[in-house]
Amino acid sequence: MAREIGTFDAFAETMECMQGDGILLVAGYPPNPMTIGWGSLGVVWSRPVFQVLVRPTRYTFGLMEEGQAFTVNIFSEKFNKELSICGTHSGKDLDKAAACGFTMVKGEQTTAFYIRESKIHYECRIIHKHLLDPATLDPAIIERYYPLRDFHMVYYGEIAGVYRN
């Protein structure tokens, strides 16, 4: 059972997992998990917000654009094999949720699905997005992360609920 917790209660765990590739963003139907290593949490427009980045070249991009919702799923280390599958394959070629043996569950608050095997999940509705503009981005960042100029779309997800599973 998913038990609701405070919006920011899992921040420390979330940042820790983020630095260890332990986070899956899920969007679309059939729901597709994608590994993310970057993200922010805070308050914008007086709403709790989780910001995530997706390159327009990714399979997940179309799912985000279509569904306007996503979940962020935090994993413990014992799922390293599954996280590795999600980090090295595209949903274009593989049903990653099935390959990982994940149980995909319809969100409590959003249309996006979450992964029952995650320890914590955030449910988010997209309220804003912006494509990174190289004109206002540190040149060292462009050189390091965007040699192909495939700049990320930044999605602002209003956090509708946070759950410990």
Add this chain to the structure above:
Amino acid sequence: MAREIGTFDAFAETMECMQGDGILLVAGYPPNPMTIGWGSLGVVWSRPVFQVLVRPTRYTFGLMEEGQAFTVNIFSEKFNKELSICGTHSGKDLDKAAACGFTMVKGEQTTAFYIRESKIHYECRIIHKHLLDPATLDPAIIERYYPLRDFHMVYYGEIAGVYRN
């Protein structure tokens, strides 16, 4: 003395103060404090980032554009009087730091100044900014926060240091 702490150690305190109008953004020289109620913390481009929002109509906007650095200063409730001065005056008309009796100190890591009387401060260098685009923003947010269409600039500050003062 400012004692350095972990980048995300003060997240809970920061979010709590954010919801209670206890945060001052400082930029420019002479350094000018502005009350902020919104912001996010996380990891983007593998760097710790504090995102803040400033309307281009604000005095602080020019200071951010010029200095490319800022500090975020977290206050305890006993500074309510000072926070109220900062929240109701513009640096155009008043030296708010002097009016509050604040001690402005040059940052340890950045050119921006911080306020010695704050309990915690973040020092940030601007690595990206983007002006909110109404075309990709929830219409309910536009109606509620932007009747004058004075959309915020979102500044991404790379966190160079976090200190308990």
